[in-house]
Amino acid sequence: MKKVSLKDIALQAGVSTALVSYVLNGKEKEARVGEAIAGKIRALAKELNYQPNHLAKSLRSGKTHTIGLIIADISNPFFANIARVVEDEAKRSGYTVIIGSCDENADKAWDLITVLINRQVDGFIIVSCEGSGNQIMYLKERNIPFVLLDRHFPDIQTDFVATNNYKASFDAGIHLISGGYTRIGLIAYKSEMYHMQERIRGYRQALQDSRIEFQDDWLKEVRFETMEKEVKVAIEELLSSDQKVEAIIFATYGLAINGLKYINELRLKVPSDLAIVSFGQAEVFDLYYCPITYLRQPLEMLGKTAVEYLLKKLKNPDEEMKQVLMEAKLIARDSSKVKSGWISG
Amino acid sequence: MKKVSLKDIALQAGVSTALVSYVLNGKEKEARVGEAIAGKIRALAKELNYQPNHLAKSLRSGKTHTIGLIIADISNPFFANIARVVEDEAKRSGYTVIIGSCDENADKAWDLITVLINRQVDGFIIVSCEGSGNQIMYLKERNIPFVLLDRHFPDIQTDFVATNNYKASFDAGIHLISGGYTRIGLIAYKSEMYHMQERIRGYRQALQDSRIEFQDDWLKEVRFETMEKEVKVAIEELLSSDQKVEAIIFATYGLAINGLKYINELRLKVPSDLAIVSFGQAEVFDLYYCPITYLRQPLEMLGKTAVEYLLKKLKNPDEEMKQVLMEAKLIARDSSKVKSGWISG
Incomplete structure (x- = not known):
């Protein structure tokens, strides 16, 4: 080149x-360059499409005005949309975002982090995947600035911006119960990740607070890699259990999409045969024949706040640690409407 | 750090x-380092989690094993999914992909290209946006390896892998016509981009070949930035014209999503009130109450082939130019089913 x-x-x-x-480094005054000649140089640089060697420059200044964004799965619209928010917000402060997607795979996440460290990003915004806690420790020990987004590790003290998943899931449970549903299943990922555990905890707490006895076979944990098959099995089991469920909470968008496809195949009607509430965010929730009740995570605020905190840290490495949980909002639609004949108490 | x-x-x-x-550069033999000491050094490097300075290394070798992928809009699932294919395929050959999304904005695309050139990517895969032809010329003149994906410029000789948009759109028209629909509208983006112009040309050719006189007010071109509003106006106009349409082809996924939302608001029934065919790819086409007929672009093949061609170019800069158009497949569903009472001739 x-x-x-x-x-x-x-x-x-x-x-x-x-x-x-x-002139091109803005030091014409210090060097006592005349205005005419400075103007001529700037015009020529523009005409020839001169690209300053940011690399050399940033090796001197230690700043590249670039943020690395690692997301867990680019094909999940929640993360794709949050990436767009992060870009827009970073752009506003003169930062460019380069993105890597780790496909929920810790090895890929590590590759991306090392590649981006070597590409001299100023800092990271990271949506962590399972098994990547040691990577976060690595960044922390080396004082590489980062903010965790959407997912965090309760045992590692870091900056993070995430949703209050316990509360969101609790709200989903209470919403269904107050609509007359008592046998409620939850389909979640099989995962040690805190955000997923919190979604399970919130659901169970909602049952407990409503004096509904939790049944072990109401909770289905499926693997990300094989979710298409496993969601089908989970739904079949939920519907054939002694305590057959009348409502399902899907803990993620991907689970809901696969679930709804299978519910259609089974020709079950939502909500009369089965009520639905889902985490996640997607146009499909609006366009489904029976609009889907969902937990709206504060996607814009999550993305913007993560950028804001990271930029503060870049300016001042001694900036105090920030840990923020934001509330999701339950958007009630027809998929979880009050059971016919039910008088809410 | x-x-x-x-x-x-x-x-x-x-x-x-x-x-x-x-030792760490694999030159222990040339330097006659004993095996015991070489083993000790490698073990220590691993234990201390030593990260080679790829930057310095790659400035010497000229190779970073990194590909820059510029996509037009990360929030469009077609591009998000193609990004995943590109990553998977690149990973298989030991390359890491870093992604930038330009949000259909040529200035952002330019920022990303310069940032990634300065980050020493080996080459680019680019989904171009409107007004970015000069950027492609820039890369070409500087012999920076790249392959255009999904969109290309007919006036600039480059490698590209794209869909045969003319044929896809022609197929959509013929499909509707052979199902008994004669008044067919097309909603497209207002764009000089070749892929969009080809979609318009294919649609018009299908009408012409079927001896249906094209009406000017059947073709609606809306702006990307304001499509939500403009799609509504377009649909209203298509339905209130003298030659009121009975079918609409949406030229992109985003147009279809906005269109379907408005069609629901108007309480029109698909396909009895309005038949639908769409470009793009999305779960929503499966989960809509009336599954949507769509043109399935060969997303996997497009992504894989783009990576394959780029890697060939990286190995051999004199590799001959490759220009490939792949065929989309029309997936017929209920949204465009044969008109009741119509006997196909």
């Missing part, structure tokens, strides 16, 4: 390379 | 930094 150099500009302007350097 | 250096390892191993460098 042949780039326009300071020398190219100097040759065309008929001045020294040093002089061009002074 | 404090990284483990060659010196740290040398100190702990009690050898010279040069010796550590030989």
